[in-house]
Amino acid sequence: MTIRFDGLGFRYPGSDHDALREVSASVGRETITLVTGRLGSGCSTLLLAAAGLAPHVTGGTRQGTVTTLGHDPASAEGRRALAGRLGFLLPTPWTQLSGMAFTVREEVGFGPANLGWPRERIDEAVQRALVRVRAQHLESRDPRTLSGGELHRVVLASVTATDPEVLLLDEPVLELDSAGARLVYDLLPAMASERTVVVASTDVDRAAEVAGRVLLLDRGSLVAQGSPTEVLGTASTVAMGASTTVASIARSAGMNAPFPLNVAAAVRCLAR
Amino acid sequence: MIIGFVTGTGLLHRAHPFTGVTIALAVAVLAFALPAPVGPAGLTVMLVLLALVAGLPRVLVTALTFAAPFWAFLFLIHVVFGDNPARGLAVAGQITAMLLGSLLVLASVHPGRLVDALLTAGVPFSVAYPLAATLQSVPRLQARAGAILDAQRCRGLAVGGSLWRRVRAVVPLAIPLVLGALAEVDERALALEARGAGSPARHTPLNPPADSHLDRAVRWSLLLVVLLAVGVRIAS
Numbered sequence: 001m002t003i004r005f006d007g008l009g010f011r012y013p014g015s016d017h018d019a020l021r022e023v024s025a026s027v028g029r030e031t032i033t034l035v036t037g038r039l040g041s042g043c044s045t046l047l048l049a050a051a052g053l054a055p056h057v058t059g060g061t062r063q064g065t066v067t068t069l070g071h072d073p074a075s076a077e078g079r080r081a082l083a084g085r086l087g088f089l090l091p092t093p094w095t096q097l098s099g100m101a102f103t104v105r106e107e108v109g110f111g112p113a114n115l116g117w118p119r120e121r122i123d124e125a126v127q128r129a130l131v132r133v134r135a136q137h138l139e140s141r142d143p144r145t146l147s148g149g150e151l152h153r154v155v156l157a158s159v160t161a162t163d164p165e166v167l168l169l170d171e172p173v174l175e176l177d178s179a180g181a182r183l184v185y186d187l188l189p190a191m192a193s194e195r196t197v198v199v200a201s202t203d204v205d206r207a208a209e210v211a212g213r214v215l216l217l218d219r220g221s222l223v224a225q226g227s228p229t230e231v232l233g234t235a236s237t238v239a240m241g242a243s244t245t246v247a248s249i250a251r252s253a254g255m256n257a258p259f260p261l262n263v264a265a266a267v268r269c270l271a272r
Numbered sequence: 273m274i275i276g277f278v279t280g281t282g283l284l285h286r287a288h289p290f291t292g293v294t295i296a297l298a299v300a301v302l303a304f305a306l307p308a309p310v311g312p313a314g315l316t317v318m319l320v321l322l323a324l325v326a327g328l329p330r331v332l333v334t335a336l337t338f339a340a341p342f343w344a345f346l347f348l349i350h351v352v353f354g355d356n357p358a359r360g361l362a363v364a365g366q367i368t369a370m371l372l373g374s375l376l377v378l379a380s381v382h383p384g385r386l387v388d389a390l391l392t393a394g395v396p397f398s399v400a401y402p403l404a405a406t407l408q409s410v411p412r413l414q415a416r417a418g419a420i421l422d423a424q425r426c427r428g429l430a431v432g433g434s435l436w437r438r439v440r441a442v443v444p445l446a447i448p449l450v451l452g453a454l455a456e457v458d459e460r461a462l463a464l465e466a467r468g469a470g471s472p473a474r475h476t477p478l479n480p481p482a483d484s485h486l487d488r489a490v491r492w493s494l495l496l497v498v499l500l501a502v503g504v505r506i507a508s
Contacts, residue, residue, distance in 0.1 A: 048462070057465050058458075080472065088466035095456050096463040099408040100384030100401075106478050114397070116473030142279070158467065 001026040002166055002196040003050050007064035010045055010054055010220075019045040021220045022064070031212025032192045034228070035200040037242055041217040043200035044091075047168045050198065051088050052079060069165060084115045087164035091171040093155040097143050104130070104146070105139045108158045115162060129157040133187055149180035156184065166196045173203055185210050205244045208232055208261050216242060233258030275334060275375065276411030277382050282327035284380035288487040289389040292381040295322075298494040299373030303366040305501040309358060312365025319372040331379050335372045342367050383407045388477040397475040401464075413453060420448050 003026065010020040020042045027033045027050075035043045048054035049066050052073025062074065069085060071078035090096055101107035108129050112122045130136045133153040138146065146154060152175065160167065169188075173181035181203070188210050191197055201207040208214070214231040216224040218240065224231045232243040238251045238259060246266050247259040260266040284292055299319065303312050323331050343364050350360030383404035390400035424444050425431060431441040464470070 051466060053462050053465055057461050079470070083468055083471045083473070086466070088462075090459055090463050090466070092459060095459040096467075098384075098464075098467070100387055100404060102382065102384060102479070106384065109478050111467040113476040113478050114468035114471050114473070116471070116476055119476060119478070122476060122478065162468070 001028050002069060003027040003198070004067040005046070005049070005064065006067075008046075008049060008066060009063035010042075010049055011061050012045075012054075013059040015060075018220050019060075020049065020217075023217075023220075023222045024064075025215055025222055025225055027196065027198055027213075027215075029196040032188060032210050033196075033198045033213045033215065034204075034207045034211035035198060035215045035217065036202060036204055036207065036232075037217035037223075038240065039202060040219075042220040043202075043217055044170050045220075046215075046217065047088070047170050047198060047200045049074075050166075051086050051168055052082070053088065084111070084162040085165045087159035087162065087167045089156060089159050089167075089169045089172055091174040093148070093151045093175060096155045096158070097151075101143055103139065104135070104141050104143055104154050104157075107143045107154060108139075108161050111158060111161050125161050125163065126157075128163070129161040132160060132191065133157045134183075148175055149177070149183070152176055152180060152184065156187070160191065164195060167191060167198070169197065169199045169201075171201055171203070172199060173201070173206065181206055202242075204232060204242065205246075205262075208244055218242075228261055229258050232261055235259075275414055276378055276407070278328065278330070278379045280327055280380070282325070282380070284322070284326040284328070284376060287380075287490075288481050288483045289381045289386040290393075290483070291487045291490055292377045293386070294491045294494050296373040296377040298498050300370050301498050302501055303369040305498070305505045308362030309365050312362060312369050315369040316365055316372060319369060319376065323372070323376055326376070326380060328376060328379050331372070331375045335368065335375050338375075339364075339368045339371055378407065378410065381407075385479070385481050388480050389483075391475055391477045392480040397469070401469065409453075413449065416452060417445060417449050420445055420452075 005023050005025050008020055008023040009018055011018045023042075023046065035046055037043055045054055048058060049062065050068055050073065052066070052068070052075075054060060054074075055062050056074045056079065066073060068078070069082060071081045073079065073082055073086070098107060098110040100110065105126055108126045109122045112125050117125070126139075127136070130139055133156050135150070135153045135157055138150055138154060141150075143151065143154060152173075156172070173184050176184065185206050188197060188199070199207055199211065208228045211228055214224075214226065214228050215222060216231050216237060224234070224237065231237060233247060235251065235257045237243045238247050243259070244261045246262050250259040250266060250269070251257075255269065260269050299315055302315055306312065306315065320332060323329060346360040346364050350363075351357050354360070386407070387397075387400045387404045390403070391397060421431060424441075429441060429444055430437055432438070
């Protein structure tokens with residue numbers, strides 16, 4: 001397993017409640033994993049813990065253990081061992097710009113440069129990353145002049161420039177319009193063929209389309225895990241408001257669980 | 273009004289970042305070391321010419337906007353309520369020269385180039401990046417303040433009129449500005465760490481600036497001028 005959580009609990013500094021409680025789960029490379037739940041249920045915190053950013057950067061206290069690629073990502077040894085092997089995309093793209101770059105090429109090269117890679121290797125990695133997100137045409141642009149969708153793709157290229165073995169995406173389409181979000185989700189299956197991809201998102205309609213496995217959190221606890229239909233198609237998930245629009249409509253229309261998660265599945269159900 | 277880097281290819285943009293920073297530091301020392309009011313006034317004139325030659329005339333408007341309240345205050349203190357206009361002129365010249373020197377550097381030295389220059393000189397990334405981040409924060413805060421001001425205006429906040437109304441308008445601007453900046457700092461710290469900024473490896477400068485003989489000559493000359501001016505000042 002690429003990532004393993006054992007009895008993971010987490011509390012942010014100054015908070016009077018746990019952001020995560022006794023979460024035990026594992027994430028493998030075989031498929032895209034969606035971590036979802038209502039807002040504030042701890043999905044982002046789970047990703048931060050997987051990357052070691054919680055508690056290393058956020059502060060706070062952690063119980064239980066997290067193992068990512070065989071290391072505790074929050075320990076000094078783990079951070080050294082995992083440098084460049086994890087990619088983390090945060091929800092707002094403009095806060096992820098280094099501010100040091102004249103061009104997109106330099107922006108994408110910031111991560112590899114931090115790892116001390118030689119310039120020739122950085123150039124190759126930048127080209128690969130830009131091709132991966134179909135943004136080669138942007139390489140000479142000033143990052144400050146990009147549109148929201150373009151910036152999102154450049155940031156995605158930036159976090160994948162080191163060819164990470166694990167890609168953690170926190171609300172990857174939060175700032176995008178429908179077309180931009182579709183483009184990002186279209187890119188994910190190809191990315192997942194080379195690495196472990198975990199997506200934390202409340203945009204279940206789109207994310208469930210590409211995910212092969214779902215972890216459902218509620219108030220910091222893991223309440224279900226399994227295939228999208230097993231987790232999101234149940235009456236309790238739909239009642240919680242954590243499932244897809246089509247599943248909610250199907251439930252309202254009186255269909256029986258497991259509810260279809262998308263229009264195609266709903267049509268198949270009705271045809272039967 | 274511009275505070276921060278402006279894209280360009282002028283004299284100062286082409287110079288090594290250390291040259292720009294040296295100019296600003298030298299101006300700050302010379303403004304006080306040279307005999308006032310002629311020295312600071314002369315420095316100001318030279319910087320105005322430099323701004324025009326370097327293709328940064330808009331920096332002059334920014335400097336004027338910031339310096340004008342100081343000039344008004346000094347006029348009141350030293351001319352209207354005092355009897356030492358020469359002193360007022362001297363202080364006004366010192367403030368204007370320092371302001372102009374700093375704004376020219378901010379407008380012409382890209383934070384990224386400065387970091388690359390520092391890294392090439394052997395400065396650790398953990399020291400160089402916060403320096404650049406501080407420089408970057410000025411235009412970002414300026415843009416954020418503009419957006420907040422527009423949003424507050426849409427909600428009926430009157431930002432013009434009497435001095436008292438303007439002062440009152442600062443509160444609904446300042447609070448979201450500070451809170452937003454603090455929230456952004458959190459996310460930026462996460463993003464930087466996730467992109468390996470905390471890595472113990474030696475950061476590779478992506479575009480190390482060329483340090484020409486002319487750049488080095490200018491820096492050494494400025495250092496000599498500063499030492500000479502300070503020496504003469506102490507001796508007299």
